[in-house]
Amino acid sequence: MHIKKLLLTIVLLSCSSIVFGSNQEFYVINESDIAKADELFKNEQYQESQQLYSKLAKAGDKYAQYILSVVYLNGLTGEKDLQKAYAWARVAKENGNKELSKHFDHINSLISPEQKDQIVKSSSDIYRQYSNLGIAENFLSYLKDEFPKCTGSRLQVNVNACERIQVTCNINSVWGANTIPDIVSSFGKDCLEFAAKIQPENLKKMKAGIELMEEYIQEERKKGTVIISEEK
Known part of the structure; x- marks a missing residue:
């Protein structure tokens, strides 16, 4: 045991x-x-x-x-x-x-x-x-680092700021079709992860986790x- x-x-x-x-x-x-x-x-x-x-x-x-x-x-x-x-x-x-x-x-x-x-x-x-x-x-430091920095500050855990952001993860629509594949792959992965994090339900879960750890x-x-x- x-x-x-x-x-x-x-x-x-x-x-x-x-x-x-x-x-x-x-x-x-x-x-x-x-x-x-x-x-x-x-x-x-x-x-x-x-x-x-x-x-x-x-x-x-x-x-x-x-x-x-x-x-x-x-x-x-x-x-x-x-x-x-x-x-x-x-x-x-x-x-x-x-x-x-x-x-x-x-x-x-x-x-x-x-x-x-x-x-x-x-x-x-x-x-x-x-x-x-x-x-x-x-x-706790890890969780705060993982929380999306929608305000540009590493010190703030701001759900409302993130909820106001709209994300487009189609790199070709931003830089055109003639883009290096490795950049597309890296950009796409990071972008999709960020887009997933700023979904309201996920933001709330992350914030709740941070608060739980702070309380502990x-x-x-x-x-x-x-x-x-x-x-x-």
Whole structure:
């Protein structure tokens, strides 16, 4: 059974369905990759499973984060790495799951007093990037970047401005028939994606997704500033 922050997963999945085209990639957890990673790991194909678990972990899957910690702790794909095992265990236990917290406590007990400060400090980068808050902030930036900029501003999410725009995606009607095919193909794809995004129902979905993510981030921030320090 996968141990996840279900709210974040649902938010990400619901928001991902409203993005039609992208200038950047943002991986979202999916059941197919989960099943494949689990099968590979069960069959002791650790290198292959680690690649998938890494993608899942960086998208916020708590079980995948835990498995990465296990891989590094036991050196299943190379030398043991207590530092990375600690870092991923720290992120995995973020939601308070008892089993994942127990795993973290076990790793914590393996760290000598001389190693403690350095390992705790080094885990901060992974925590900052792949905690629930870090992933949500990154995805919010992605969603805002994907929202059509009908006002010419990257800072505004303006549905009404987009609804006033009319789009024609026939490049020949603009520049004539003697046009380079590659330009036609690129222009046509981008134009059609933009035309799809500015449909009223799609604009509303995208705006709702952005607001949902903003609300989630506000709730996470209310929990207080994350400080990486020795666990009590």
